[in-house]
Each structure stands twice: as structure tokens, then as C-alpha cells.
Amino acid sequence: MSSQDDLDKLLTKLHNFHGGLHLPEHKQESLQHPIADAGLPQQLVIPLRQHIGRAAKATVKAGDKVLKGERIAEAEGAISAPVHAPTSGTVKAIEVHAIPHPAALPDTCIVIEPDGNDQWTEKPAAILDYLSASPDILLQRIHNSGIVGMGGAAFPSHAKLLYGLKRNLHTLIINGAECEPYITCDDILMQERADDIVTGIEIILHLLGLERCLIGIEDNKPDAIAAMQQAIKVTSLKRTRVIEIPTIYPSGGEKQLIQLMTGEEVPSDGLPADIGMVCHNVGTMAAVRDAVLDGRPLISRIVTISGEGISEPRNLHALIGTPISHLIQAAGGYTDKARQLVYGGPMMGISLPDDQVPLTKGGNCVLALSENEAPDPEKARACIRCGKCADVCPVKLLPQQLYWYSHAKDFDKVQDYNLFDCIECGCCTHVCPSNIQLVHYFRFAKTEIWKQEEEKRKADHARRRHEARTARLERIAAERKSRLRKKKEDLEQKKPAAGKADAGDPKKAAIEAAMKRVADKKKAAQEKQQ
């Protein structure tokens, strides 16, 4: 994989991943208008956990005045990211608030009331000579800017880069596939800000000491492809290529994208870095560029608002923390067809109970779907083992078997069938003729297994503590015993010394001993009476 001319071979020879779906695209709806600004909402709700890993720790308190771009929460631990104020204003509260969450669980958020001035804090200086800056400085900047993966998963970018630096990397993979229906925020970003994305790529290539970069874009985005190719042309990047990949869901899954473009598979329990690749989303690249060249932390993003339930589907540039209700108003409000609210794409997004949750760093899309687009799921029937689910699974799992064993709660078997390789792409559910919510069962099984492991860990811990305690008590008891024994032995050692003198007459000794015992007893009895 290190020869110089393998790049163009890749261009002509695409690979495949197993299964996948051709879904109705629904992309045009939100591409009718250029990106618009969502405007300043009355209140911003900024969750402390917007990323994978540990939640950030608030560094402000209620009543504090904050400026735009000021850090309001710091990273906790290696896999975490700081959070910044999206605009200037007052911290109203730090409280538990509804957030976009798969189980609709609320979490701690910083609530800011904007003052309307949108006044910047003093930004860190631009790193203009980024191509000669040390990787550490760039990494630090990316970390301090709170950048996380913007394709949805929101993994802290610096952690990914840091892990990559420790590995033997050869290729940077840029994900511009955007394979989920409806979503167009990456598409429109590539069309409008291709130069900035490419600058971000230059920065990351330099940071990682790499030359080779593959940008994967689905072939249903000709404008984005053209814009990106044009942007690369004017740079000095010699070994960066845009690769047109087929429009097939889930081509934008990290592992699927890598397989499509290089034919290689990421080890089942490993990361792309383990096979020399690191993968970032195009939106993340633009954010990296903004952080390095403008000193701008990640405080806003582009988000697609679409679906038949939205009056004017479009892409909005919105501040992190903007309530979804505000975004929907900015897209013309609901139509009377709106029946289901989804955060993310239709295949992997999460269902929202209402629009009173904030936009997060990983939020690429908000959908208000009609009855037509997302009818209530039909009542599931028994699995007829038709295998359609296995035909479309990009990981080559056997969802029917996973279902069978998740249903039976046989969690060992379900792991034998590689439950944890499931990427929850939803292809299997989509094709199941028995309308079984397969992914739901798999999530359930995963959570159950995690819970059991957690309990086991706790139980182990408790058992260890119990054992330690018993051991301590036993040790104390044993020590006491041995002390007693020692005393006795000492006594007895003295005794034989006395006995030895008349060793010649054992009978006499026995009589003496007996008499002594009687005397002792008498003495003890007297003592007791006293």
C-alpha cells in the first residue's frame, strides 16, 4: 500500500461491501436554497456531553457573563472535548435538560441567555504557517477548540488523531459520502466551502505526517465532487484524490467507506488506525480549518432540516445549543403532515418526543416526517428465516440468528454470532418482511450484555471486597492464634527445662504435674470466688 502510483489504480478500481440498500434519496428537497443563518434564539442550551467519552466539566456558574467563543466547560480525561459559548450573554443556569438521546434521557446543560451583541472573546492567534507548525501545537489547538467528529458519531477529533499518531499511518480518509437519505449538510458544505475543507485536509495531513488522502463522495453529488476536485487542483496536494463511490447505503459508514475505496477491512475489534488509516468527516475538516486559521472554536454547524413535515426544507447554519423548535421555525415551521420528529437521518437517527431539545455538535439533520414517509411500524410477525436481512447486512452478520438469540435472551449465543460487530445501520429492519424491529433487539441485547458485565464487575468488586475482608479477619484470627501458640510454646519450653532435671524419673514428674494442675485449679477457683 505504499507504492507511489497505487492511487490512480484506486480511482479506476472500486471495491464493494456486502449488501447495502438503494434507498429513495430525498436529497433535492433541502438543496433548493443556499445555506441560511438560523439566527439567534432566545436561549441556548449547551449539553456538557455532546461527544463520545466523558462529559465536559462546567467552568462557569449561573449568573456569569460569557463572551462568544469563551470556554464554558473543560475536557475531562483523554476522551472528552471542551465546550464554548456560542454567543455572548449570561449563564442562566447549569441544569438537567432534555437533550437528543436515544432513550430520551435528560442530561446536564449550560443554559445561556444571549445578550444580542454576539461579542467575541479574545480569540487565540491564527496559525498561519500551519504547514511548518509542530503537530503538537496543531493538536493542542484542535483539542482546545472542542472539535469532534461532525458526521454524527461525535468522537473527539484530537483523541482520534493522537491514537493515529501512535500508529503507522499511510492514508487519511475523508468521508463526504453522506449516504443517509435527506441529509445534505455535507453536500452543501462541499459545494460552498470546498477550499476550506481542503485547507483542513492540508492541516491534518501535515499534522499526521501523511501525503496520501482519499476523499470518498457518493456519485449522486456531482456538484460537490466538482467543487472538491477544483479546490484540490489549486493546492500543492499531490496525493489527494476524490473518489466517486456508488450511491449505496451505508457507504458512509467508516468501515464500509474504507472497504469501498481500498478493499481493506478494519479488524473487527480494531480501529482504522490499526490498518494505517484514519477517517474524518468533511465537516470536521472545515471546523479544523476554522480553529487553526481563525481561532474559532466549534460553536456552530450546518444542519439539514427536511421531511414532508417541514414547510421549507433547507440547510441552516446554526449555533450549537439552538433549540430544535427554533430551527424548525427558521425552516418555515411544520406543515400539518408532520408526524414524527427525527434527530439524524431516517436510518440511524433517534426519535425525538418533542422539539425542546438543543442542537449538538454531532447533529447533522432534523427531520419532520409524514405518515407517508414513515408510517407507524406494523406489528411484527414471527421471523420466517427468509434471509433477506442477511443479504443486505454490510457486516455480513446473520440478523435472523441474532434476532433469534436476542429474543431468547441467550446472550452468549448472540455474541457467538458477532452481535458487537453490528453497526446498527438499519438495513436489516428495512427489508424484513415480518416487520421485525431487528436493530431494536440488537440494541437491547447490547445494553443487556453491558449491564450484565457491569453487574458482574460490581459483583466481582463486592466479592473481592468480601474476600479481602474475610482474608483480613482470618489473618487477624490466625495472628492471634499464632501469638497464643507462641506464648504456650514459650511456656512449654520453660517447662521442659524444669522437667529435664528430673527426667530420670518420669513417674515422679507425672505426679508433680498432676499435683500442680490440682493446685492451679484450686487457685483458679479461689480467684473466681473472690
Add this chain to the structure above:
Amino acid sequence: MRFPLYSSPHGIQENHVTRLMAQVLLALVPGIIASWWFFGWGVLIQIAIATLTAVGAEIAIIRMRKRDALPVIKDLSAVVTAVLFALAIPPFLPWWMTVAGVLFGIIIVKQLYGGLGYNPFNPAMAAYVFLLISFPVEMTRWNAPLELVTADPGLLASLSIIFTSVMPEGLSWDAITMATPLDEMRTRLEMGEMIYEIREIPGWGDFGGIGREQVAFWFMVGGIFMLWRKVISWHIPLSMIAAMFILSSATWLAEPDVNPVPVFHIIGGGFMLGAFFIATDPVSAATTKKGQIIYGALIGILIYIIRNWGGYPDAVAFAVLLMNMAAPTIDYYTQPKVYGQAEEEDEQKKVTSDEN
């Protein structure tokens, strides 16, 4: 505004059991018409009896479990079972035998195991074998293709034969029945006749019996329709046909005088119906792709073995049921390689070979 909460994905689901089953039924239509054309009204009467019994039995048993019967009936699986069963039995079988067979298939083989999806055996084939063992005479009394007999029992006569077992005036069993080509071939080969001699007798078409070869052809057409509609995949039918073709070609090439041409086996008896409609029943078949190839091939081989050396002239039902039992094991050993696990295995191999 409140919205309902659902688990992802949130789109329209593409397939539906009812639609799949309806397509299976549609795919059976050409074969059914051909059967009716060559073998008369008995075919359709049996389909009607079987379907009514199956649906009635299913409703009754689900009601007994105090569940709503309509959604279960609507999946059409009982109808598919009934039609396949009706196509597998002789058209003039007494009605109560048909009813008994269907009741056995639907109640004992399907519903007592928990209904569609839980039955390890194909209900139609289990019912067929149950009848074959209980009523061997009636179950092997096939009427001859209409072209070969002078007396054509019409609709009314057929009804009377099936429901009263009384032959209408001027008809006799001898006049309307005839050994099937598979039977004929077997008995005559056993008597030491040569293939070319056997083929002299009336009733032989181009490859097999007149009528039967046409019916088999139309079942194949239905099968290809299902392949095109992706109701079934090619793995089971193709491997089953290929296995049979290879085996029978080998013997035919070795001794053409005592072995019929390979095509004879493939269009003979219930082979085509079996390959496209019965062995492909997803519930009781293997579910992995590799497994399906093994499953299909073994059914083909078993049919050949039973036809040649077993006690029954046709063997589709026995072969399918035997392989139903093996399906879970086949599945277990033919799991596909999961994404990202190849390297691991290679590495493991490397590690072990390094150690050696």
C-alpha cells in the same frame, strides 16, 4: 407538539410477508393451469378443499389460543401450504384424506410448533408423507393425463369421485388411472427392460410423461418469476437441480440402456415443484447462502438415491423432510465471514504457524 417515539430506522419497510406469499401463489398459477389442463378438475377441487381446510383449521386453533386470527390468516402462509399440498397429491384422492392431511400439516406440524416461523418441518411435505404412509394405495393412484384416456371425467364426475368415491356410470379406475412415468420406469427397469423399450409404450413425451413434463415446465416458469422478483434466491433450486443433473448424467453416460436421460429425473415427479416451491420454503430450509447450496445439493442427491434404491418412486417429500432436520446444523457450520474478521484469523494462523 408531541411526537411518538420509535426505534430506528424510520422509513418505510420494503417487504411484507403477505406480499411475498401472494407472489408465491401467483408464481404457482401457470403450473396450476397446466395441471388442470392435463389432469382435469380434480386438481382444482383438491386445491379448494385443502385451502378451505387449512384456513378453517388455522382460524380455529388461533381462536382457541384466544388470539386475533385475522392477522395470522392474512399472511397467506396457510394458503400456500394448502396449495402446495394439493398439487402434490393425486387429483382424485378422497376428500377426507385431503382434509386429514391438511389438518395434520396445519395443526400438528405448523401451529403446535408455534405457527409460521417456528415449524422445523415443511408442513405440506410432512402432511404428504403422513398420508403416503397411512394410505399408500390411494396416495399412489394417479390419473392419467387426459390426452391418453378416452373417458374424461368432467367437473361433476370429478366431484363425485372425490366426495363419494363412487365412479360415475361408464367410468372405472382402470380407465382413468395409470402408473406415473417414474413408477413405470422403475418397475420396468426392475423387470429388466431397456430404456428404449420402455419409451416405446404410449404416454411418453420428449423427456418424461406427456403432461407431466409440461406441468414441470410451467412450475419452472413460476420459479423463474420468483427469482426475478427476489422472492427466492437461486441457491437452493440451482444446487438441487445441478446435483440431480450431475448424478443422473454420470449414471446415464455410464449405462444409457438402464438409466433414463438426466432431464427425466429433473422434470419427473415433484422435482420442479420441489426445487422452486418446496425446498425454498424459508422457514424450514437453511438460511445462510453457503448453507443453502449444501442444503439444495443434498436434497437433490437424496432424491436420486431414494428414487433409485429406496422404497418409494418419488422422494421429494422425504428428502426435504430429512434435510429440514439437518438445516440448523448446516446453518451453524456455514456462517459467513463477518466484516473485519478475516485478518484476525489470518493473524491467528500466522501466530500458530510461528509457534510451530
